[in-house]
Amino acid sequence: MAAKARQQTENKAEADAGKTVKTQTTKVSRNPQRTHATILDAATEEFAAHGFGGARMDAIAARAQTNKRMLYHYFGDKEGLYLAVLxxxxxxxxxxxxxxxxxxxxxxxxxxxxxxxxxxxxxxxxxxxxxxxxxxxxxxxxxxxxxxxxxxxxxxxxxxxxxxxxxxxxxxxxxxxxxxxxxxxxxxxxxxxxxxxxxxxxxxxxxxxxxxxxxxxxxxxxxxxxxxxxx
Amino acid sequence: MAAKARQQTENKAEADAGKTVKTQTTKVSRNPQRTHATILDAATEEFAAHGFGGARMDAIAARAQTNKRMLYHYFGDKEGLYLAVLxxxxxxxxxxxxxxxxxxxxxxxxxxxxxxxxxxxxxxxxxxxxxxxxxxxxxxxxxxxxxxxxxxxxxxxxxxxxxxxxxxxxxxxxxxxxxxxxxxxxxxxxxxxxxxxxxxxxxxxxxxxxxxxxxxxxxxxxxxxxxxxxx
DNA sequence: CCAACTTGTAACCAAATAGTTATATCATGC
DNA sequence: GCATGATATAACTATTTGGTTACAAGTTGG
The missing domain is CATH 1.10.357.10 (Tetracycline Repressor, domain 2)
Structure with a gap:
């Protein structure tokens, strides 16, 4: 899906106003909005493919290339994530x-x-x-x-x-x-x-x-x- | 569902040809066809209500008032049961x-x-x-x-x-x-x-x-x- | 430039789940 | 009337699952 493609490209496009423009190339850079959106995309795929009961939180985390902690961080629980997808x-x-x-x-x-x-x-x-x-x-x-x-x-x-x-x-x-x-x-x-x-x-x-x-x-x-x- | 109603009623309608007609009132009487049908009815309800991934074998056994062993006995596994329902x-x-x-x-x-x-x-x-x-x-x-x-x-x-x-x-x-x-x-x-x-x-x-x-x-x-x- | 907060990772846990084993009981052909 | 196979029960197991905890690292406002 498209989310994966736009992974390491645009990174904080507005936060570099006058500051040191070291868009760090460290492997672990942050981007809450992107993570949020990526999880939502992955969850949409998973819920659409397997239904609510068949969807797996682990699978969503893997699809989004993140981990479960983030799903719960941004969406509370499985129901919250499903509702957000809907x-x-x-x-x-x-x-x-x-x-x-x-x-x-x-x-x-x-x-x-x-x-x-x-x-x-x-x-x-x-x-x-x-x-x-x-x-x-x-x-x-x-x-x-x-x-x-x-x-x-x-x-x-x-x-x-x-x-x-x-x-x-x-x-x-x-x-x-x-x-x-x-x-x-x-x-x-x-x-x-x-x-x-x-x-x-x-x-x-x-x-x-x-x-x-x-x-x-x-x-x-x-x-x-x-x-x-x-x- | 109808299956539950027809529980303790008709019991082996043809096997008592000349034999001792003690249609036993012991709690555990056998009836493979009824058990088979009851499981199928229960599974139909469960799969229809929760989808394949959301359906629970335990719940089906409980609905059919039997136990999981019987589901596996008659239908092999979850997929076999689902296919039979379909x-x-x-x-x-x-x-x-x-x-x-x-x-x-x-x-x-x-x-x-x-x-x-x-x-x-x-x-x-x-x-x-x-x-x-x-x-x-x-x-x-x-x-x-x-x-x-x-x-x-x-x-x-x-x-x-x-x-x-x-x-x-x-x-x-x-x-x-x-x-x-x-x-x-x-x-x-x-x-x-x-x-x-x-x-x-x-x-x-x-x-x-x-x-x-x-x-x-x-x-x-x-x-x-x-x-x-x-x- | 650092304290406070946010975002991230991985290991962990208790409950749930599909499937099995041990064993008992019924039915029936011989 | 009994050996044999089919039908039933319940306890058990290995694995998966949703959810959590401990902790590390990035980000930002003062």
């Missing part, structure tokens, strides 16, 4: 959503954009899907007690509601379509395909992850979504 | 599918029936969904090496293809619709809603599991599926 993953998608600007688009184009955005985000962040699956296995136990995640609510539903209303006014979308149902439909089609691709391709003996297949499914999501709301 | 779960759905007879139905009715069947099966077997999620976390590692599961292939796709073809002939469905895509669409809408209901209801602050909500979503699946294939 919150960071949600923060990533909430942040990405900001790039969307559906307000000035034709409703049909807006719907297409929203569906493809969701699909592409899932594609780019498979660890997010795995974490969601894990968290749901635990009945969202950790998510519920996260004040951070509940604080960063998505504007997606509001934007979607606006697109639907404008489509309705234009007479191209059915009236009174429920935006949450539409969002769930888009998310379901993307999530299921990617999250369950391993069992599905085993059962159906079909390759689901070739670039073409992935592209086709993105278009399928758009087509199904539009068909379901068109007047 | 195979039994697939056998359940394959078995249920036999009740479907879409061939003599009007295509539109057939599609409705297929979608609702899938939805109802997911509703009735939440543990199947959890196991699927867990198995996909492990990239279908265990499913791939199961000759049992690959042997019991579903006829659902064949039946679905037939329904689609008849609908096409009648001019009500679009031509050349891919049956696997249609099945994935139906499964996705059901799976995602149920599997992710905990995080979803946390994020959207909406109750998704009331009887009405569940029924509505079933109808939503039917509506979306039909809209996506109609001519």
């Amino acid at each position: 919150e960071a993953s949600y923060a990533t998608i909430r942040n990405a959503e900001k790039q969307l600007d559906l307000a000035r688009r034709h409703p049909e184009e807006g719907m297409r954009e929203l569906a493809l955005f969701t699909w592409r985000h899932f594609l780019a962040h498979p660890e997010f899907l795995s974490l969601l699956a894990t968290e749901n296995l635990h009945h969202a136990h950790y998510l519920q007690r996260s004040d951070k995640v509940s604080a960063m609510h998505s504007h997606l539903i509001d934007e979607l509601a606006d697109v639907l209303r404008r489509g309705e006014v234009l007479g191209i979308f059915r009236p009174a379509v429920d935006p949450i149902s539409v969002y769930l439909t888009i998310a379901a089609l993307g999530f299921f395909y990617l999250s369950n691709r391993h069992t599905l391709s085993t059962i159906f003996a079909r390759k689901l992850t070739s670039p073409d297949a992935l592209n086709d499914w993105g278009e399928h999501i758009v087509a199904v979504t539009l068909a379901s709301i068109r007047a | 195979e039994a779960s697939y056998a359940t759905i394959r078995n249920a599918e036999k009740q479907l007879d879409l061939a003599r139905r009007h295509p539109e009715e057939g599609m409705r029936e297929l979608a609702l069947f899938t939805w109802r099966h997911f509703l009735a077997h939440p543990e199947f969904l959890s196991l699927l999620a867990t198995e996909n976390l492990h990239h279908a590692h265990y499913l791939q090496r199961s000759d049992k599961v690959s042997a019991m292939h579903s006829h659902l796709i064949d039946e679905l293809a037939d329904v689609l073809r008849r609908g096409e002939v009648l001019g009500i469905f679009r031509p050349a619709v891919d049956p696997i895509s249609v099945y994935l669409t139906i499964a996705a809408l059901g799976f995602f809603y149920l599997s992710n209901r905990h995080t979803l209801s946390t994020i959207f602050a909406r109750k998704l599991t009331s009887p009405d909500a569940l029924n509505d979503w079933g109808e939503h699946i039917v509506a979306v599926t039909l809209a996506s294939i109609r001519a």
Whole structure:
């Protein structure tokens, strides 16, 4: 993962203001932020790959090229680390959503954009899907007690509601379509395909992850979504 | 679970042919099939609730009201037990599918029936969904090496293809619709809603599991599926 | 330039965990 | 009616696991 690569490169980029610029080459140099971030990345991989119960603190420490003491130092305990991973993953998608600007688009184009955005985000962040699956296995136990995640609510539903209303006014979308149902439909089609691709391709003996297949499914999501709301 | 209830009731129903009918009331009576089945039920619960890594052999033994030695006796090791659980779960759905007879139905009715069947099966077997999620976390590692599961292939796709073809002939469905895509669409809408209901209801602050909500979503699946294939 | 604090390492520990062994008891074919 | 194998119990073991402690070394404010 990227964290490992940026290891011995940038070292305190702002602390050397006027001081002796001996960016020491001793093997053990400090960088709390980097260590924190590296641990978080490693933990994300480990929890996504093995679930909460299957994840090993030792393995995370090894992945992050540090030791367990640091995990407990920065994150308290296994649950605290898991929660931090979950919150960071949600923060990533909430942040990405900001790039969307559906307000000035034709409703049909807006719907297409929203569906493809969701699909592409899932594609780019498979660890997010795995974490969601894990968290749901635990009945969202950790998510519920996260004040951070509940604080960063998505504007997606509001934007979607606006697109639907404008489509309705234009007479191209059915009236009174429920935006949450539409969002769930888009998310379901993307999530299921990617999250369950391993069992599905085993059962159906079909390759689901070739670039073409992935592209086709993105278009399928758009087509199904539009068909379901068109007047 | 049901296994516990049927504990001290039926005991060797055929072995008492002419022999002394002292169906002994000693606390320790034997019944290998029941023990086997009870362990499987308990393991299904445990693996579905905690995933493979989080499941505990001791907990399964306790749930089944037996001891670890029996788990290893009947299933070899943890992986063997997990695989048996997975195979039994697939056998359940394959078995249920036999009740479907879409061939003599009007295509539109057939599609409705297929979608609702899938939805109802997911509703009735939440543990199947959890196991699927867990198995996909492990990239279908265990499913791939199961000759049992690959042997019991579903006829659902064949039946679905037939329904689609008849609908096409009648001019009500679009031509050349891919049956696997249609099945994935139906499964996705059901799976995602149920599997992710905990995080979803946390994020959207909406109750998704009331009887009405569940029924509505079933109808939503039917509506979306039909809209996506109609001519 | 040094006292106070932060960041890091490695060895350690108690509890938990998958798997085993010793042994007892039931069922049944002969 | 009993030898034999299958079914059951509980105590045991080697290893792993989450979490801790002792201590070393880097960093920084006064």
